[in-house]
Amino acid sequence: MRIFSTIAEMRAASRAVRNANRRLGLVPTMGALHEGHLSLVRTAKSSCDAVTASIFVNPTQFGPTEDLAKYPRSFERDREMLEREGVDFLFAPTVEEMYPSGATTWVTVEELSSKLDGRSRPGHFRGVATVVAKLFHIVEPEVAFFGQKDAAQVAVIRRMVRDLNLPVEIQVCPIAREADGLAMSSRNAYLSADQRKQALVLHRSLAQVEKLIQAGEHKAQKLIEAGQKEFGRVDSNAAPEASVRLDYFEIVSPETLDPVEDVSNGALIAVAAYVGTTRLIDNILFSKP
16 A cells, blocks of 8 residues: 655546546545545445545534544554555545645535534534545545444535536445444544443434334424434433433435425434533435335
8 A cells, every 4th residue: 555645646646547447446534534535435345446535634524612632543553454454555644735725715616515414513614625525626536435323424425426417426335334233433432431321412312213104104393303302312320420311303305304294205303412522423315115
């Protein structure tokens, strides 16, 4: 695996792949890799001739009170994991490399960026769209791989690609889960043992809604109420730091992120909650039968 820290090096390697008529895939990450990231890498390996993974903790997608400083960083461990998976190129630039001094240009996907996680994290999706556009421009992959867990991010990136006519295919891979159902996330590392148990309410709430849909309930409001009700069942005897605070439980169109009244034609059922001070997200995608 070749490791690049500069844009010039990464571009030269990418061009060599394309000049050889080989299909190049990109797996963008912020590091602190887990099985979810590796599942993206394996999918990329199965459909591409060469795979680039990026590790870049993007400061512009963190708000002023968020966890940029403490976000888990484990570059050597991540490098070893990617090498074992057979990744061809690792792009690990510095902040200064990605954001030249005095940079004032942003990519903003209007409307979508203020929904779901964008409502809770103002400016977050402007940072995401900008850095992903930069990565697409630098690496120039034929296809980029993202996880379904970040469903709102997926909607924003797909719209950006469509609106800007970017020549990249977006492939979305299923959520990777722990054995007990918790969605894998780099932020799970923040959870104490008590918080880890309490965090399962996110998955339980979605499972309850999925169960109701399978039983024939398609009215979104009733499904939302059932999902929210699960949060009322969180263990009241848990330690205070393991308290769970619901951020949102919504049923929306996976493309527009607008609320839907009925799930019969398919819907994204999405939840976000704070477990202690750690914000976690999860979702299920219900497809039209």
